[in-house]
């Protein structure tokens with residue numbers, strides 16, 4: 001067996017998702033049957049202090065040789081870093097990603113990619129100019145269950161897709177959870193709101209079934225949307241509802257409809273119940289149901305002939321007895337079970353090894369199109385964030 005190629009990561013920001021991602025990154029790829037690449041963390045940076053970065057590296061069990069930086073500038077100029085993972089609030093993605101791209105680094109940038117499509121286009125142009133890899137970290141798109149889902153659709157099992165409904169709603173009790181209005185979910189200065197944080201997942205389920213799988217000429221959805229504002233902070237939405245029409249020729253089944261919804265007021269399954277699908281992909285011969293829009297582990301096929309098939313897609317990891325735990329935001333999975341963020345990291349690593357400049361399952365044009373849809377919803381609803389985070393100027397001190 002040949003020696004795996006090691007990818008050297010630099011972690012930009014040290015918050016919740018940076019911690020979850022970095023722990024997953026360091027779980028051995030062999031636990032998911034990946035042998036050609038492996039990952040290590042060579043540096044992390046915190047905008048608050050070097051000691052915060054040192055704490056982060058220890059907390060994530062990174063190699064003791066990894067560098068801790070008290071500024072993002074130092075991280076992107078570290079010659080040992082192959083790729084920078086950006087884990088700041090979306091308000092900061094444009095500035096942080098541009099900083100890394102300008103320094104000639106490959107970039108994996110958290111969702112939502114940017115605040116608006118103009119920023120996304122500028123990042124893509126810069127990545128192409130510098131000939132480096134750039135990908136939006138919509139981790140769910142890289143799960144094996146999603147690869148399988150797309151294969152089932154392509155096989156024609158459910159017939160031409162006529163309608164997709166996708167919801168990511170989590171009742172967060174924002175007045176209690178984010179009482180001071182400063183949290184990134186509700187803070188307009190951090191591009192807060194349900195649309196950019198949660199709606200981007202709902203849109204990704206629709207795009208991976210009705211955009212990614214369609215010929216280019218049908219990839220132009222018409223969009224109608226509504227946002228309900230979160231009263232306490234005004235310029236951030238608490239609920240987003242979007243209707244998309246994908247024009248298709250009659251030979252491909254005619255127009256397809258999609259409904260994407262997101263909310264931080266109500267939940268997709270009230271009380272965390274497990275039997276309420278949050279994604280339904282409906283064709284003429286049946287439908288596919290998914291039961292978690294962010295970290296799906298269950299797949300149900302329901303055909304008009306009465307067939308019902310359930311499949312479990314558990315997340316791998318170091319396994320029972322390893323003493324290893326991961327999770328997000330205080331939640332812990334079973335011992336040895338990963339969050340599932342390693343799939344997108346593997347994809348980025350394979351792209352670097354193969355010399356590809358974008359991801360296979362979510363390309364840069366598609367990330368731009370999704371930002372354009374969210375721009376259009378915000379335009380229709382009159383939601384604009386402060387100029388300093390909507391701008392394409394660089395650098396801007398946020």
Ligand SMILES: NC(=O)c1ccc[n+]([C@@H]2O[C@H](COP(=O)([O-])OP(=O)(O)OC[C@H]3O[C@@H](n4cnc5c(N)ncnc54)[C@H](OP(=O)(O)O)[C@@H]3O)[C@@H](O)[C@H]2O)c1
Nearest residue numbers: 013014015016017018046047048087088089090110111112
């Ligand atoms: N893929 C997923 O499952 C997932 C889940 C949650 C969030 N996300 C995305 O990841 C990003 C970060 O979310 P998070 O939950 O990790 O947020 P978080 O816990 O608040 O962490 C964000 C980090 O960004 C840095 N930062 C720099 N400037 C900041 C500012 N003005 N205000 C707040 N933080 C600032 C801070 O790190 P330093 O002090 O170290 O610089 C902070 O710890 C968001 O874009 C979000 O959409 C993705």
